[in-house]
Structures are given as structure tokens and as C-alpha cells.
Amino acid sequence: MSALKITSRDAATGPVVEIAGDLDYDTAGRLREVCTDLALHSGQRLVIDLAALEFMDSTGITALIAARNHALAAGADIALAAVPDNTIRILRLVGLDQIFPMHPSTEAATVGAG
Amino acid sequence: MIRRARGSGADGTGATPAGESADAAFPALLEESPEILYEQAPCGYLTTMMDGTVAKVNATLLGWLGRTREEVLGRMRFGDLLTAGGRIYHETHFAPLLRMQGEISGVALELKAADGTRMPVLASSVVTYGSEGEPLLIRTTLSDARDRRAYEEELLRGTRAAERARAEAEEARRAADEARRAAEHARTQEERARKEEERARRQAEQTRRETEQARKEEERARRQAEQATKDAEQDRRAAELARKQAEFERQQAEAARRDAEADRARLQDALGVLQQSLLPDHLPVVPGLEAASYYHTASPERLGGDFYDLFPLDGKRWAFFLGDVCGKGPQAAALTSLTRYSLRAAALHDPDPVAALSTLNTVLHERYTGGDPRYCTTVFGTVEPDPATGHVAVHLASGGHPPALIRRADGRAEYLETPGGLLVGVVPEPHFTAAHTTLAPGDTLLLYTDGLTEARTGPERALYGDDALRDFVADLPDAGPGALVGALTALLEGFGTGLDDDTALLALGAPKDTTATSATTATVATATATATATTVATVTATTTPEPE
Numbered sequence: 200m201s202a203l204k205i206t207s208r209d210a211a212t213g214p215v216v217e218i219a220g221d222l223d224y225d226t227a228g229r230l231r232e233v234c235t236d237l238a239l240h241s242g243q244r245l246v247i248d249l250a251a252l253e254f255m256d257s258t259g260i261t262a263l264i265a266a267r268n269h270a271l272a273a274g275a276d277i278a279l280a281a282v283p284d285n286t287i288r289i290l291r292l293v294g295l296d297q298i299f300p301m302h303p304s305t306e307a308a309t310v311g312a313g
Numbered sequence: 314m315i316r317r318a319r320g321s322g323a324d325g326t327g328a329t330p331a332g333e334s335a336d337a338a339f340p341a342l343l344e345e346s347p348e349i350l351y352e353q354a355p356c357g358y359l360t361t362m363m364d365g366t367v368a369k370v371n372a373t374l375l376g377w378l379g380r381t382r383e384e385v386l387g388r389m390r391f392g393d394l395l396t397a398g399g400r401i402y403h404e405t406h407f408a409p410l411l412r413m414q415g416e417i418s419g420v421a422l423e424l425k426a427a428d429g430t431r432m433p434v435l436a437s438s439v440v441t442y443g444s445e446g447e448p449l450l451i452r453t454t455l456s457d458a459r460d461r462r463a464y465e466e467e468l469l470r471g472t473r474a475a476e477r478a479r480a481e482a483e484e485a486r487r488a489a490d491e492a493r494r495a496a497e498h499a500r501t502q503e504e505r506a507r508k509e510e511e512r513a514r515r516q517a518e519q520t521r522r523e524t525e526q527a528r529k530e531e532e533r534a535r536r537q538a539e540q541a542t543k544d545a546e547q548d549r550r551a552a553e554l555a556r557k558q559a560e561f562e563r564q565q566a567e568a569a570r571r572d573a574e575a576d577r578a579r580l581q582d583a584l585g586v587l588q589q590s591l592l593p594d595h596l597p598v599v600p601g602l603e604a605a606s607y608y609h610t611a612s613p614e615r616l617g618g619d620f621y622d623l624f625p626l627d628g629k630r631w632a633f634f635l636g637d638v639c640g641k642g643p644q645a646a647a648l649t650s651l652t653r654y655s656l657r658a659a660a661l662h663d664p665d666p667v668a669a670l671s672t673l674n675t676v677l678h679e680r681y682t683g684g685d686p687r688y689c690t691t692v693f694g695t696v697e698p699d700p701a702t703g704h705v706a707v708h709l710a711s712g713g714h715p716p717a718l719i720r721r722a723d724g725r726a727e728y729l730e731t732p733g734g735l736l737v738g739v740v741p742e743p744h745f746t747a748a749h750t751t752l753a754p755g756d757t758l759l760l761y762t763d764g765l766t767e768a769r770t771g772p773e774r775a776l777y778g779d780d781a782l783r784d785f786v787a788d789l790p791d792a793g794p795g796a797l798v799g800a801l802t803a804l805l806e807g808f809g810t811g812l813d814d815d816t817a818l819l820a821l822g823a824p825k826d827t828t829a830t831s832a833t834t835a836t837v838a839t840a841t842a843t844a845t846a847t848t849v850a851t852v853t854a855t856t857t858p859e860p861e
Binding site: 224256257258260261264265268285291292293294295297298 | 618637639640641685686687688690712713714715732733734735736739740743744763767776814
């Protein structure tokens with residue numbers, strides 16, 4: 200168990216949110232708050248960088264879905280970057296790999312929106 | 314003058330008739346004999362030998378001395394006629410000067426009369442010499458100096474008076490000086506006294522001020538003490554108040570704690586009831602099918618989000634589902650409830666697994682959207698036992714749920730993969746993956762939630778995982794649903810704190826033989842004998858095996 204740390208910055212394509220530590224029942228609410236407060240504009244891409252993610256449970260998945268809903272409501276899209284293997288396994292298990300584009304890195308995720 | 318007149322009268326010879334004029338008398342005076350002039354001259358005449366022995370003396374002097382001629386002539390010396398002081402002065406000054414100078418005049422001496430009275434005189438003497446120039450006699454004139462002496466004495470007296478006055482003046486001056494000094498001293502003393510008094514006054518003033526200051530200090534100290542007393546009293550009251558407040562709060566807290574405990578107990582009861590409403594009290598008895606289930610609750614406060622069900626669809630098919638809603642607690646329970654009854658309703662409308670999941674998806678997606686998404690993973694399926702063969706046809710579909718595991722009677726264990734099935738409720742038009750299989754007698758289909766496969770085991774807290782589950786199930790000697798659920802229950806209990814999520818298990822199997830089937834089912838649901846009979850009747854009515 201390690202504390203969740205969330206940092207956000209702006210890339211050319213839009214906000215990049217980096218998540219480090221455990222995203223679980225006790226911490227997922229913070230990601231949802233951060234995403235809700237983001238200034239997202241139509242045509243931008245919200246990139247969530249999971250390179251330093253250590254653990255994610257179903258509430259973490261909920262937070263990702265909330266982030267996706269938030270992006271879509273703003274006319275933007277969403278992408279995951281540097282998703283750990285175990286998280287990829289879970290995402291595939293629940294079929295979310297179909298609705299979350301995944302990139303090997305934030306750099307790759309922020310090279311144009313297309 | 315009187316004496317002369319008296320002498321003239323006493324003499325008688327030179328008496329002049331009273332009626333004679335002055336002019337007529339004058340020649341008579343001139344005719345006085347030298348002897349009378351000598352004897353009755355207004356001064357004393359004295360002739361002595363060189364040793365002072367009186368040789369001749371006139372009557373005037375004898376009269377002054379009160380002695381007779383016989384007493385004096387040839388018997389007394391000039392010095393014998395003088396007072397003791399006069400005699401010494403005569404012998405030491407007068408006589409030597411006279412012998413040396415031959416004359417001396419105006420020397421004051423004092424005669425001593427026979428009766429002892431004294432008479433001041435002025436003496437002048439000349440020495441008469443012989444033909445050879447040898448001194449022979451001393452002629453001396455003595456004039457009465459009593460008036461002079463009186464004058465001198467007066468003078469002396471005046472002098473003395475002056476002297477005395479001077480002395481007195483001096484004395485007065487001294488006295489004045491003394492007085493002045495005394496006055497000065499007194500003034501100094503007074504000044505000192507004044508200064509002393511001034512100092513004393515200042516000191517008194519200082520003392521007064523200090524006393525005043527001290528009084529003020531004391532007053533201030535007294536006020537401070539009073540204030541401190543008041544403060545202390547106030548503090549004491551505040552402390553008392555705080556203590557009472559604390560006591561009150563403690564009682565409040567105690568009451569709140571009791572209330573909370575009571576609430577918690579009530580909530581536990583409510584949650585327990587609610588939890589029961591989310592799960593079937595017991596599994597129905599299905600002819601030609603053996604079923605077993607287990608539910609593990611990780612936390613009583615966090616109402617579980619896992620669910621399962623088994624219920625009849627029509628005369629020959631039964632529907633089952635097992636799933637996991639996101640989150641925990643009341644919202645999850647509400648979602649679970651919604652999911653359960655939505656699936657039941659959907660299955661009755663259209664038992665096709667994908668259709669049922671799609672209906673559920675629509676319900677959830679419309680109900681929960683935006684910033685508070687709610688979804689679930691679900692495996693939904695139907696079973697249709699074939700009484701003739703003892704086989705059970707299984708059709709199912711998965712929405713984001715882990716694949717079902719099949720334990721074959723021969724010991725193989727394999728997953729019934731349903732890749733690509735999306736979580737139910739996330740997107741409007743999701744894809745759900747369908748699959749089907751047939752359970753031969755002795756085969757068992759296991760449905761589980763990810764509490765099992767996501768459990769952490771061992772010191773490394775490694776993920777238990779799909780492979781471990783498959784191997785565990787494959788290695789079991791008895792693969793019937795009851796045995797399988799029993800073994801997995803023991804496995805879950807062995808995980809301890811590694812199992813931190815709710816876990817639901819549902820096992821459906823085709824009995825090894827028909828007689829054994831009814832027995833197993835009866836043990837699972839002994840309470841519903843009537844339902845068992847009904848179900849058996851239904852099973853016997855439908856013997857058509859599903860094609861394919």
C-alpha cells in the first residue's frame with residue numbers, strides 16, 4: 200500500500216494527469232475530484248499517465264470511467280498512457296480496453312489527437 | 314595771690330594804706346627786700362652742697378614740706394625731701410645729668426611732706442662754680458606743679474578715660490566682633506539650621522512623596538491583588554464551567570456513543586436484511602442440475618456488491634447470473650438490487666444472455682451517468698438440463714466479468730473465455746461476448762467474482778490469479794458443485810487478510826447420475842420439498858436436448 204499522488208500539467212494536446220501509488224476505494228475519490236476540476240476544451244485530449252500506478256481496484260476503474268464521462272461531456276476524448284501490465288489485464292477483463300485508447304507513454308499519447 | 318596778700322599783711326612792714334592809689338603802691342612793692350623776695354617767693358628755693366646736703370632753703374619750700382629750717386639745714390639732703398620714686402629718679406637721672414650738664418630744668422618730681430602728703434613739683438637746678446671752676450653749690454628752684462599735676466592727672470585721667478574708652482571701645486569692638494562673630498556664627502548656624510531644615514523639609518517631602526508613591530504602589534498592588542483574586546475566581550469559575558462543560562460533553566459523547574452503537578447495531582441489522590434481499594435465501598432445486606453457492610463478506614459495514622441468483626425461466630430452462638457492482642455500501646447495495654431485478658425481468662422478457670445484459674446496460678446507463686458512474690460486471694446465462702442424457706446445456710454472456718471455469722469430470726479444468734465483454738452500464742451500446750458449453754455428467758461450471766482471483770497470498774502478497782485457481786480446481790478429487798464450493802470456501806478462509814473483497818461463488822453441475830442429482834439438490838435446499846416436486850415434474854416434461 201502506498202499513498203496516492205496525483206499531479207496534473209498541460210501538454211500541447213491538453214491536460215496530462217499523472218497517477219502514482221494505489222488507486223483504490225480510499226483514494227479514488229481524489230482522482231475524480233482532480234478530473235472534475237480540470238479545464239477541458241472541445242477537441243482536447245485528457246491523458247492519464249499510469250506509469251507509476253501500483254494498484255487499482257474497481258473503484259479506480261470507476262474513477263477512470265468518471266474521467267472519461269467528464270472528457271466526453273466537454274467534447275474532448277481520453278487516453279491512457281503507460282498502463283501497467285496488471286492493469287491492462289484488468290481493463291481487458293472488464294472490456295474497458297475497447298473504450299480507453301492506450302498508449303505506451305505520455306509522449307506517444309500527446310502526439311496529435313489522431 | 315592770696316598768699317602773697319596774706320604774707321604781706323602778716324609781715325606788716327610793707328602794708329600799704331587801703332586808700333592809697335595803685336600808682337602810689339607800686340614803688341612800695343619795688344622797695345621789697347631781696348630777703349623777703351627769697352623767703353616768700355612763689356616758688357621754693359633750695360641750695361645744697363654738691364652731695365645734696367641742704368645749705369639754704371626758703372620759707373615757701375619749708376611751708377610745702379611742713380618742716381622747720383632747723384630740721385632741714387645741714388641734716389637732710391635733697392633726695393630726702395622727695396618720695397621714694399622721686400629720690401631714685403633724682404639719684405639715677407637728675408643728679409648725674411646735672412653734674413654733667415651743669416644745669417637741668419623742668420624735671421617733674423614729687424615732694425614728700427613731713428605728714429606724708431605728696432606734692433608734685435617741677436625742678437630746675439644749676440651748679441655754681443668757684444673761681445677755679447670747681448663746683449661748689451647747687452641751686453634749685455621748685456615750682457608748684459599741683460595744678461599741672463592735676464591737669465596732667467586730669468590729662469592722665471582723660472587719657473585713661475580715653476584709654477578706658479578706647480579699651481571699652483576696643484572691648485566693645487571686640488564684643489561687637491564677638492557679637493558679630495557670634496552673630497556670624499549664629500547666622501552660619503542659622504543658615505546651617507536653615508539648610509538642615511531645608512534638607513529635612515526636602516527629605517520630608519521626599520519621604521512624603523515616597524510614602525505617597527509607596528501608598529500608590531500599595532494601592533496598585535492591592536488592586537492587582539484584587540484583580541488577580543477576581544481573575545483567579547473567574548478562572549476558577551471558568552475551569553468549573555469548563556469542567557461541567559467537559560462533563561456535559563463527556564455525557565453527550567457517551568450518549569452519542571451509545572446512540573451511535575445503537576444506530577450501528579440497527580444499521581447492521583438493516584444491512585443484514587438488505588444483504589439478504591440481494592441474495593437468494595437458498596438455491597432452488599433444479600431437476601437434473603446440482604447447484605451450490607457461497608458468499609464471503611469482507612466487511613460488515615461495507616455492504617457487499619457481489620450478487621448471484623438462480624431462477625426458473627420456463628418449463629425447461631433456468632436462468633442464473635453472478636456479478637459484481639462497483640463500489641461498496643448503500644449505493645452499491647441499491648445498484649445490486651437494481652441489477653438483480655433488472656436481470657430477472659429482462660430474462661423473463663428475452664432469455665438470450667446478450668439481450669438480458671443489454672437491457673441491464675440500458676437501465677444502468679440511464680440511471681447512472683456523468684460524474685458518478687455505476688456499473689457492474691456480470692455473467693448471465695441459462696441452463697437447460699437434458700433428462701435423457703444427463704447433460705446440461707449452458708448459454709451465457711459476460712459483461713466485463715472474469716471467465717467461468719469448467720471442471721470436467723476427467724479432472725481437466727478450463728476457462729470458458731468470453732473476451733471483449735464490456736462492463737455493464739458504462740457506454741450506451743456495449744459489446745457483450747456470448748459463449749456456450751455442455752456439461753457432461755460430473756462436469757461443473759464455476760462462477761466467481763474477482764475477490765477470489767484478486768486475493769493476495771503468501772508473504773509477497775502475490776496475486777492468487779487465474780492459473781492458480783484453475784490448477785487448484787483441477788487438483789480436487791471431487792469436482793461436484795458442493796465439494797467444489799466447500800474446497801474453495803476453505804481456500805478463501807486460508808487467505809486471511811489477503812482476501813479484502815467480497816467474494817461470491819456459484820457452482821452448477823451436471824450430476825454424475827440421476828439418483829445422485831436429486832440427493833445433492835435436496836441437501837442444498839431441503840426446505841422446499843414442494844418446489845422440488847414441482848421442478849422435477851417440470852423436468853420430466855421437457856426431455857428435448859438442445860441442438861448443437
